[in-house]
Amino acid sequence: MERSKWLTMVIILSLFVLSAGRGFKAHRKYDLPRYNHTLARILVEYSSAVYISDLTELFTWTCSRCNGLTKGFEMIELIVDVEHCLQAFVGVAKDLNAIVIAFRGTQENSIQNWIADLYWKQLDCNYPDVSDAMVHHGFYSAYHNTTVRPGIISSVNSAKKLYGDLQIMVTGHSMGGAMAAFCGLDLTVNFGMQNVKVMTFGQPRIGNAAFSSYxxxxVPNTIRVTNEHDMVPHLPPYYYHFPQKTYHHFPREVWLYHIGFGSLVYTVEKVCDGSGEDPTCSRSVSGNSILDHLKYFGVQMGCDDVVRCRILMDPRLTAYSTQDQSGNFIMSKSRSNPIIKTNVENVESGVSSNVL
Structure with missing residues (x-):
């Protein structure tokens, strides 16, 4: 067993050696987005909150992760794809004057296996209607071929009817970041929605150079935040000698790293160039840390328990969800239904949740 572990480590290190080096810089015909530190600190809390497995607390926005910079957020719909272990929500942040969409990433108990799979993953899906563009089939399917996409589209339309034509901010961490990127592109291309912003944390590569350019x-208003030696943004590997065929990040990256010593350590937020593969940002270090993947801006990312796809929910809230034959469901909070509002308020007052 030990020999097998050492062999795996040697192969992984070899892949990083092959993927190291400078990448080419794509020609830009658009303005790079401006990085907003305050917005990043807010959206990272939404990306953290979507991991909560107690759906009562998440749906009523009373969870421990729902009481910081996201306080006052109004949930519109919570989408849970039990079949594929996916979770997302749509709601309105009045302080941002925006509809916020957040996608859950890979759960902690399966992240090691997920990372191992990404080392070997090859581009295997042609992106529709874009010549030579290829994407990661798993990430593409997680958004496009599950109950998540129709749930998101329906929720966004509901939010617009209630609050008007607000800007849309899409966020997520890890695999949730990959899904957020596909969502932002989908809303813009297929539904003609304007003013869509995407900000992800610890996102893996999801397509090749042609897709990145497209x-x-x-979706030019996109920021990818990476942290120190977080290994996930290094995956699937980028191979310098095959720039058109390999995976390639899209811009704009903001790399978080620490400088100083002892009590004088502070965080630098380096705004990277427009290549998507700036060799002076996260690619300047080895991506060898899972711990750096699980905390951004001091906010804990990942699930609050180790049970895969565990769901906690007050039984009374099941009356306000629609469920398909596979057990996937969407919970909707209707402002116009006083019965729903009363029951949700009762749950907020302290009724405990049950495991489903």
């Missing part, structure tokens, strides 16, 4: 033109 994405950057369609």
């Amino acid at each position: 994405f950057s033109q369609i």
Whole structure:
């Protein structure tokens, strides 16, 4: 067993050696987005909150992760795809004057296996209607081929009817970041929605250079935040000698790293160039840390328990969800239904949740 572990480590290190080096810089025909530190600190809390497995607390926005910079957020719909272990929500942040969409990433108990799979993953899906563009099939399917996408689209339309034509902010961490990127592109291309912003944390690569260039033109207001030696943004590996065929990040990256010593350590937020593969940002270090993947801006990312796809929910809230034959469901909070509002308020007052 030990020999097998050492062999795996040697192969992984070899892949990083092959993927190291400078990448080419794509030609830009768009303005790079401006990085907003305050917005990043807010959206990272939404990306953390979506991991909560107690759906009562999440739906009523009373969870421990729902009481910081996101306080006052109004949930519209909570989408849970039990079949594929996916979770997302749509709501309105009045302080941002925006509809916020957040996607859950990979759960902690399965992240090691997920990372191992990404080392070997090859581009295997042609992106529709874009010549030579290829994407990661798993990430693409997680958004496009599950109950998540129709739930998100329906929720956004509901939010617009209630609050008007607000800007849309899409966020997520890890695999949730990959889904957020596909969502931002989908809303813009297929539904003609304007003013879509995407900000992800610890996102893996999701497509090749052709896709990266296309994405950057369609959703230019996109920021990818990476942290120190977080290994996930290094995956799937980028191979310098095959720039057109390998995975390639889209811009714009903001790399968080620490400088100083002892009590004088502070965080630098380096705004990277427009290549998507700036060799002076996260690519300047080895991506060898899972711990750096699980905390951004001091906010804990990942699930609050180790049970895969565990669901906690007050039984009374099941009356306000629609469920399909596979057990996937969407919970909707209707402002116009006083019965729903009363029951939700009763749950907020302290009724405990049950495991489903």
